Amino acid sequence: MQRILTIIGARPQFIKASVVSRAIQATEGIEEILLHTGQHFDANMSEVFFDQLGIPRPDVQLDIHGGSHGAMTGRMLSEIEQIILREKPDRVMVYGDTNSTLAGALAAAKLHVRVAHVEAGLRSFNMAMPEELNRILTDQISDLLFCPTDTALRNLEAEGFDNKPVQVLQVGDVMQDAALFFARHAVAPEGLPAEIFATDGHGQSRKNGAGGAGFILATLHRAENTDDPLRLAGIVEALNQIHREIAPVILPLHPRTRAAIDREGLTLEPHVIDPVGYFEMLWLLDHCGLVLTDSGGVQKEAFFFGKACVTMRDQTEWVELVEAGANELVGADAERILSAGRRHLGRTIEDRHELYGGGKAAERIVGKILEEGRA
Known part of the structure; x- marks a missing residue:
């Protein structure tokens, strides 16, 4: 044994x-x-x-x-x-x-x-x-x-x-194993605002006509972003503008990130919710129209659910997603984040080559x- x-x-x-x-x-x-x-x-x-x-x-x-x-x-x-x-x-x-x-x-x-x-x-x-x-x-x-x-x-x-x-x-990748196995257990987080379900009846956001369930999922926790006041301010500015102009943004907020935002005196306009369980995260990934993140794992999970991803980092470990056109690196520049958000919202991504082992x-x-x- x-x-x-x-x-x-x-x-x-x-x-x-x-x-x-x-x-x-x-x-x-x-x-x-x-x-x-x-x-x-x-x-x-x-x-x-x-x-x-x-x-x-x-x-x-x-x-x-x-x-x-x-x-x-x-x-x-x-x-x-x-x-x-x-x-x-x-x-x-x-x-x-x-x-x-x-x-x-x-x-x-x-x-x-x-x-x-x-x-x-x-x-x-x-x-x-x-x-x-x-x-x-x-x-x-x-x-x-x-x-x-x-x-x-x-x-x-x-x-x-x-x-x-x-x-x-x-x-x-064992993360694909998990996503495929647990997807059937996905549940909506409690307390989501009704605005995120505001569509035109065809699964499209009323704000800009892009596909998806009418909202963008964002995550923000990397030290390279949260510990750098300029990078953090640029990302917060972009999230605020995207939330106002493109589509509602749902942001499950890491406790350390919340503390950094408070420390810098920044204001977040997106719908901020507490960190969610895995099944709730799977629901958000499945129903969103785009993912904005600085997480390594979430980049892949977006791909598993066929969603385009905009990554707020200067590098990524998952270069194959960038090469496949499923992911775009934009750093912490507010204009680049905003532009990528407009271009990618509602795109459908297909896994034609089983990049991560098929489960x-x-x-x-x-x-x-x-x-x-x-x-």
């Missing part, structure tokens, strides 16, 4: 782990121990995902959140090390690019426990992003790297991973882990 210690701590990781955990539960020969670092501690950003996604309650809850990147990562590293020593897993599995990811991988590597990295090989090539540092370092100390795309595979090849004693596999990534990941255990 293989013992796998899965380490999660942030919203996207809950979703990714849910589909892999389900595949593990359906497979004989693997036992999973689930560790939640507590990196996301707001009930709407963590607890609700266990309730909605059917993930088993964590076997270990560390409740580590807040503080600087170094302080948070250091506390996680120390406590995860103790859990590894106690549980003696055969492998540690980490997801994505958060502080929880790096701390889990580093603790395991220092104790000579093998590390599997789900979503390996992603690169924004922006070393100012904490996430970029986390993903690069995690890849370097993992021995089993599960890439979600061909681009991620090529990134690792370019970094010399072909010459390292590791296994690199393109398995597809079988979790099956491939668990199959590989089981194969290794039998070797």
Whole structure:
């Protein structure tokens, strides 16, 4: 029996782990121990995902959140090390690019426990992003790297991973597995304003005749935007103007972003709602006419639901979406955001080439882990 210690701590990781955990539960020969670092501690950003996604309650809850990147990562590293020593897993599995990811991988590597990295090989090539540092370092100390795309595979090849004693596999993206599986459970968030349903009877916004359900979905949380007063002001200005002139904007607002906006004395005109659960987010993605975001995961989720995406960043890890014309990078410039919003609202995006594996990534990941255990 293989013992796998899965380490999660942030919203996207809950979703990714849910589909892999389900595949593990359906497979004989693997036992999973689930560790939640507590990196996301707001009930709407963590607890609700266990309730909605059917993930088993964590076997270990560390409740580590807040503080600087170094302080948070250091506390996680120390406590995860103790859990590894106690549980003696055969492998540690980490997801994505958060502080929880790096701390889990580093603790395991220092104790000579093998590390599997789900979503390996992603690169924004922006070393100012904490996430970029986390993903690069995690890849370097993992021995089993599960890439979600061909681009991620090529990134690792370019970094010399072909010459390292590791296994690199393109398995597809577990986020597509989750979106396809859970779409039937999507529900509208409570308290949405009636304005977002104001259409002309043909699913088109009355404001400009563009397709969609009459509203734009926006998310805003990246430190590169929220911690830079000029970038944050440009994005807020654009969201306000789009909300006034193009279509209603629904903005589930991250607590840290809310604090940054208050700190800078900015005013948001869009319909601001609290962070939503995954099923509510799927409903918003399915019913909106456009997505404006600085999130990595939401860029892909927009694509899964056939919606165009305008990304308020200077780089993206998901370059294949830009190459396919499904996503446009606009940075934090208000005019560029506004122009892209006008051009892309209501566009339908088709996935002709199964860019993200067609919903079988979790099956491939668990199959590989089981194969290794039998070797």
